[in-house]
Amino acid sequence: MNLFAKTGKMALGSRLRLLTAKVTDDAAKIYELYQVGLVPKWFPVFFVLSEEGEKTITEIAGAIGHSQPSVSKIVREMTAAGLVRENLDTGDRRRNVVALTPEGQKITSKIKEQYADVDAAVEAMIATARHNLWEAIEEWEYLLDRKSLLQRVEEQRKIRESKKVRIEEYKPEYQSAFRALNEAWISTYFEMEEADYKALEDPQGYILDKGGKIFVALYDDEPVGVCALIKMDDPFYDYELAKMAVSSKARGKNIGFLLGKAVIQAAEQLGGKNIYLESNTILKPAIGLYRKLGFRKVAGHFTPYKRCNIQMAMDLEAARDKSGL
Structure with missing residues (x-):
């Protein structure tokens, strides 16, 4: 059975480990072939010391991309083999x-012929293969340094899960969910305030009847997220994005982003030119979400909330111009 044909790219790590094992096994035999007393895992430390002279453990670790404990272990093994010495008389x-x-x-001096033959053998394989593995490894290292595989999997999970989310406009039957979801997240980090009670006890009169909208995110037909677009009586801002809350059991499904996009789209359809919001900087994921949606920090606007320590706004016309719409 060809395991990797069945698992696909899911087993990338296992396949790389198998390839590494094949190369490492041959490397040990190559050292024996040239009668060089090295173990494959010692080579990076040996190479740095042979090319650049004496180094500290920290310097070696930085040069080869290993941890200091890993380098210390290799140095001890090489010391026992009589190839290196440490704690030199440096005055410190x-x-x-x-x-x-x-x-x-x-x-x-003895290993130089081995270097030449190994390099030639690898070059011959590259010339024979359809793809240049050496260049591919360098490219993958660059890509993974920019964004880890874990982060990329998390992104794909959000995309997949978000396809199961349905955004609906508010209905009277969602009032209890609107209140419960907001009370849950506010109480987790702060305290409920008078302005909260006004909006949550009467969303119809406080938000909808004044020209605003409320959106509800449903996952498996269960309300798991809410967000409001509140009409503002303000010379600078037309609408406020407020009362966004997502159930803790529904995190990681891109729900906040989907709700934010629904609110922004509604503001555009209502002829709004800008949207305002208030938050707190301890809510780092929320601040990151708002920036991703296009909001930028502003200051100086009156707020009824004690918990507000950051104000943000989005110019809808500028956002449309920037996106080319």
Whole structure:
């Protein structure tokens, strides 16, 4: 059975480990072939010391991309084999300096022929293969440094889960969910305030009858997120994005983003030119979401909330111009 044909790219790590094991096994035999007393895992440390001379454990770790404990373990093994010595007389006993011994230096001159033959063998494989593995590895390292595989999987999970989410406009039967979801998140971080009670006890009169809208996110037909668009009587801002709350059991499904987009779209359809919101900087995921939606920090607007320590706004016309719409 070809395991990887069945698992697909899900088993990327397992396949890379298998490939690494094949190459490492051959590497050990290659050292024996050239009668070089090295173990494959020692090579990065040996190479740095042979090319650049004495180094501290910290310097070696930085040069080869290993942890300091890993380098320390390799240095101990190489010391036992008589290839390196550490704690050299540098005048500073706090610095653990490592260098090749005369025996290790002998390998430096002896291994050059092995270097040439291995390099030629790899180049021959690259010439034969349809894809240049060496360049591909470099490219993948760059991509994973920018965004880890975990982050990429989390993104795909959000995309998949978000397809199960349905955004609906408010109905009277959603009033209890609107209140419960908001009370839950507010009480987790802050305290309920007078302005909260006004909006949550009478969303019809406080929000809808004044020209606003409320959106509800449904997951498996259960209300798991809410967000309001409140009409403002203000010379600078037309609408406020407010009362966004997502159930803790529905996090990671892109619900906040979908609700935010629904609110922004509604404001545009109602002829709004800008949207305002208030938040608190301890809510880092929320602030990141607002920035992703297009909001930027503003200051100086009156707020009825004690918990507000950041104000943000979005110019809808500028956003449309920027997107080319």
